[in-house]
Amino acid sequence: MSQDSIAATSLAGSRNDGKRGLWSSRWAFILAATGSAVGLGNIWKFPYITGENGGGAFVLVYLACILVIGIPLLMAEVMIGRRGRANPEGAIAAMAREAGASQHWRWLGTLAVICGFLILSFYAVVAGWALAYTPAAASGAFAGLDGEASGALFGALLANPWKLAGYGTLVLVLTLGIVACGVRDGLERSLRFLMPGLFVLLLILVGYAATTGHFMQAVHFLFDADFSKLSGTGVLVALGHAFFTLSLASGAMMAYGSYLPAGTSIAKTSIMVAIADTGVALLAGLAIFPLVFANGLEPGAGPGLIFVTLPIAFGQMPLGQVVGGLFFIMLAIAALTSAISLSEPTIAWLSEKFGISRLKAVLCSGAALWLLSLGTVFSFNAWSEVTLFGKTFFDSLDFLTTNLMMPLGGLATVLFTGWVLSRKTVQESLGIDQPQLFNLWWQLLRFITPVAILVVFLHSLGVF
Numbered sequence: 001m002s003q004d005s006i007a008a009t010s011l012a013g014s015r016n017d018g019k020r021g022l023w024s025s026r027w028a029f030i031l032a033a034t035g036s037a038v039g040l041g042n043i044w045k046f047p048y049i050t051g052e053n054g055g056g057a058f059v060l061v062y063l064a065c066i067l068v069i070g071i072p073l074l075m076a077e078v079m080i081g082r083r084g085r086a087n088p089e090g091a092i093a094a095m096a097r098e099a100g101a102s103q104h105w106r107w108l109g110t111l112a113v114i115c116g117f118l119i120l121s122f123y124a125v126v127a128g129w130a131l132a133y134t135p136a137a138a139s140g141a142f143a144g145l146d147g148e149a150s151g152a153l154f155g156a157l158l159a160n161p162w163k164l165a166g167y168g169t170l171v172l173v174l175t176l177g178i179v180a181c182g183v184r185d186g187l188e189r190s191l192r193f194l195m196p197g198l199f200v201l202l203l204i205l206v207g208y209a210a211t212t213g214h215f216m217q218a219v220h221f222l223f224d225a226d227f228s229k230l231s232g233t234g235v236l237v238a239l240g241h242a243f244f245t246l247s248l249a250s251g252a253m254m255a256y257g258s259y260l261p262a263g264t265s266i267a268k269t270s271i272m273v274a275i276a277d278t279g280v281a282l283l284a285g286l287a288i289f290p291l292v293f294a295n296g297l298e299p300g301a302g303p304g305l306i307f308v309t310l311p312i313a314f315g316q317m318p319l320g321q322v323v324g325g326l327f328f329i330m331l332a333i334a335a336l337t338s339a340i341s342l343s344e345p346t347i348a349w350l351s352e353k354f355g356i357s358r359l360k361a362v363l364c365s366g367a368a369l370w371l372l373s374l375g376t377v378f379s380f381n382a383w384s385e386v387t388l389f390g391k392t393f394f395d396s397l398d399f400l401t402t403n404l405m406m407p408l409g410g411l412a413t414v415l416f417t418g419w420v421l422s423r424k425t426v427q428e429s430l431g432i433d434q435p436q437l438f439n440l441w442w443q444l445l446r447f448i449t450p451v452a453i454l455v456v457f458l459h460s461l462g463v464f
């Protein structure tokens with residue numbers, strides 16, 4: 001069996017016909033891609049960056065970025081993966097070969113693999129926070145907590161490198177362990193209850209926030225667009241987050257697309273993934289901000305926002321121990337399914353490019369990831385004063401990947417798809433039946449999407 005088919009079998013389960021294995025159905029792919037998209041980005045990151053960037057105007061720009069940039073690019077990435085049938089670098093190289101273009105385009109795939117790898121190193125640490133909060137929530141440690149006490153509790157977690165490293169390591173071991181054992185069946189089965197469960201829990205939290213918190217203040221904060229509160233950097237953060245939340249420009253969607261059966265409509269599935277992902281983020285915002293305002297907390301409090309806000313609610317609501325415990329464990333599992341998708345490009349790339357076994361690839365990448373994750377761990381305590389351009393190690397890594405590598409990688413992918421590949425190849429592989437609809441997407445991808453990325457970039461640099 002070739003390395004390729006080993007990789008495919010372990011990702012996609014037993015349906016291996018001598019070539020790459022495939023997802024069992026369109027639904028399996030939708031679940032896996034939604035599992036990748038929905039994670040810490042929606043529930044942890046979206047609320048805190050919205051708070052830091054002033055609310056409504058930021059949300060509006062973020063939604064526009066999802067529509068004009070995120071969805072067209074998501075479709076392009078899944079298409080490249082499916083047609084190239086390899087890891088991101090291999091898939092782009094295959095497509096470039098087919099188009100008679102330079103093989104240098106493959107660097108775009110390498111950049112995506114590196115970006116996913118870097119993100120996973122800090123993603124695992126934050127997922128560890130959710131794991132750490134699960135037993136605390138379930139055991140009633142949040143009972144009667146006020147804003148100050150909740151802040152102190154979170155501060156104590158961040159100040160403890162052993163605990164942060166321990167939980168971060170646990171997340172890495174779980175992620176890579178699952179990937180090494182073959183993920184399709186487990187992933188499909190767990191996502192089937194996880195996604196609806198997460199939705200229901202978020203709805204309960206929104207209901208609670210609506211009845212006890214300052215709900216209308218939160219609605220105004222999230223949906224009244226006051227552009228004077230939005231800086232150039234804020235616009236870039238909104239763009240970066242559209243990439244982050246849809247798992248773009250980091251190899252995940254290309255890698256998952258490479259196991260997608262032919263004949264599945266990429267357009268429809270991509271739109272469904274984007275809707276589910278955006279819905280979860282908006283629900284998270286509606287659950288959290290009423291509580292932020294009701295408890296006199298600061299919307300711009302930064303990465304600790306949900307870990308400080310939600311425990312107060314869990315400490316007060318009836319059955320808070322059950323709801324809180326379930327919430328944090330589901331957040332941890334949602335993070336795990338995203339982490340799995342973040343690790344797949346690196347593992348497929350290592351094993352396919354260097355001809356090593358998948359297990360070796362898992363062990364090598366695991367060791368490197370663990371070392372790098374310590375940088376994030378220490379940036380919250382021992383190294384919190386060590387900064388580069390005013391940013392800690394964690395902030396720098398986040399900025400480098402989300403706000404630089406993702407938009408630039410995304411721009412290059414859009415240009416590659418729209419200007420290097422032939423219209424015929426793209427139309428054939430995309431599976432949009434109506435010519436007018438395809439035309440609309442094609443023009444969007446060729447003109448509007450790249451210009452929009454460039455405009456945001458130049459705006460954030462202060463060019464206009």
Ligand code: PFF
Pocket residue numbers: 036037038039040041042116119243244245246247248250251252253338339341342
């Ligand atoms: N989309 C994930 C989230 O919102 O939490 C994060 C992520 C997963 C980013 C996979 C990039 C990626 F390739």
